[in-house]
Structure formats: structure tokens, C-alpha cells
């Protein structure tokens with residue numbers, strides 16, 4: 550928006566509409582036009598600016614957009630588990646290859662700790678527990694097979710197949726209130742004030758609720774009030790404001806990219822954002 554205003558202002562100045570003001574302030578219009586307004590920005594017609602999105606944080610993982618076996622996020626860190634030192638309590642434990650405990654990508658882990666500090670500071674809520682973080686392809690594969698075995702070989706939509714799990718991105722985390730930490734999770738958790746707080750405020754920390762109740766048909770995953778996904782603040786705010794799920798956001802973004810390229814936008818600026826279904 551700022552850049553668009555710059556463009557309009559520059560246009561007015563060039564047209565001589567504010568000629569005298571210009572002379573008084575000795576503004577150099579040529580610098581303003583050439584340096585402040587890259588052509589790509591004028592062609593990018595989407596509510597979230599390219600520089601406000603990190604392509605790695607908006608990666609979509611589901612059964613139509615499978616992550617490869619080798620996809621391991623670069624900056625996984627162990628999530629600190631002492632809330633008094635700015636961490637978040639853990640529920641359960643995980644052994645995933647060489648990793649013991651809950652890991653998330655660094656920026657996501659920091660955001661989760663900030664979220665936990667915020668709900669604690671508010672008072673009146675029970676402690677939140679991190680119940681699951683990063684899971685590798687092979688860990689997910691084992692979980693999926695175990696689930697199928699338990700369920701007579703049928704996929705009941707509770708455990709994603711390998712490559713389709715949001716947890717493999719290192720940006721998906723299951724966060725539950727205290728009295729659910731040792732219980733099987735189900736959508737009744739939605740009634741918990743902690744989950745309602747998360748749904749209302751998680752975008753302020755860059756998260757979205759990844760599997761909302763009203764998007765079940767699109768995500769093809771049961772309602773999960775506990776599963777938050779880090780996408781970065783500008784994208785989270787946009788998704789929240791427009792009531793989208795990540796699948797819908799991805800669809801909009803990919804259409805915006807196509808439109809941008811069709812109008813002569815710079816392919817190098819959008820290359821990293823392009824995602825294609827793996828089952829087509």
C-alpha cells in the first residue's frame with residue numbers, strides 16, 4: 550500500500566501538480582521513482598505483499614501436496630519446556646530418530662513460547678502443553694501404519710499418511726490444555742477456554758488453526774482445535790480475517806502468481822512460492 554501511494558505521489562509530482570512544494574523541499578523525484586517502486590510490486594495484485602511471506606513458512610502438506618521423504622526443516626530446535634523461563638510445558642514424549650522430545654523450526658518455537666507467555670500473563674487459563682511437534686517422514690509412516698492396523702486397514706482421518714503431515718514441516722504443533730494432556734484428543738476440546746483463546750489469538754503470533762471445524766471437507770482432516778500451524782504474522786492475519794484454511798490460501802496465492810506472471814511479472818520474485826499438487 551505504501552508503495553502504491555508512493556507511485557501515485559510520484560505521478561502527481563511528475564505531472565507538476567505539486568511543483569512548488571517540490572522546489573522548496575528539493576526532493577529528487579528520479580530517485581523516488583526508480584528506487585522506491587520496483588515494477589514487480591505494481592504487478593503483484595494480492596493482499597499480502599511478497600516480502601511479507603516466507604515461502605518456507607507457507608508450505609502446504611496434505612495428501613495432494615506430499616512432502617518428500619527427504620524433507621527435513623533446516624532449523625529445528627528443541628522447544629524449551631520451562632514456562633518460568635519462557636518455554637512451554639510438554640505432554641508425552643517422542644523419540645524420532647536421533648531426536649528426543651519436541652522440536653519445531655526456530656521461528657515457530659519462539660512464536661509458540663510467546664503465545665504461551667501471553668496466555669499465562671492473562672490469567673484465568675490452565676497451563677498449555679505441547680503434545681506434538683516436528684515428526685519425520687519415517688516416524689509419520691510408522692504412526693500411519695499403526696493407525697491403519699488398529700482400524701481394520703481403514704484411514705479414519707486421524708493420522709496423516711507419510712509426506713502428508715503438517716508435522717513434517719516443523720511448523721505444526723499440537724497444543725492442549727492441562728486436563729487433556731494424557732487423554733485421547735477429540736473435537737470436544739473446542740469447548741475448552743484455552744482452545745478458544747488459541748483460536749481467537751494465535752494469529753497475533755503467526756499461527757493459524759490448521760484444521761478448523763468448518764473446513765473439514767477441504768482439509769480432509771477431522772476438526773483439530775489443538776493443531777496450530779505457524780505461517781508468519783501477515784499470512785496468519787490474512788487467513789484469520791478471511792476465514793480461510795491453508796488449502797484455500799494456497800489456491801488463492803497460486804492464482805495470484807499465475808496472474809502476476811501472465812502480466813509480465815518477474816519469475817525470479819515468485820519462483821520460491823510456486824507449489825504444485827503431487828498427485829496430478
Ligand SMILES: [Zn+2]
Nearest residue numbers: 681722723776
Ligand atoms: Zn497435529
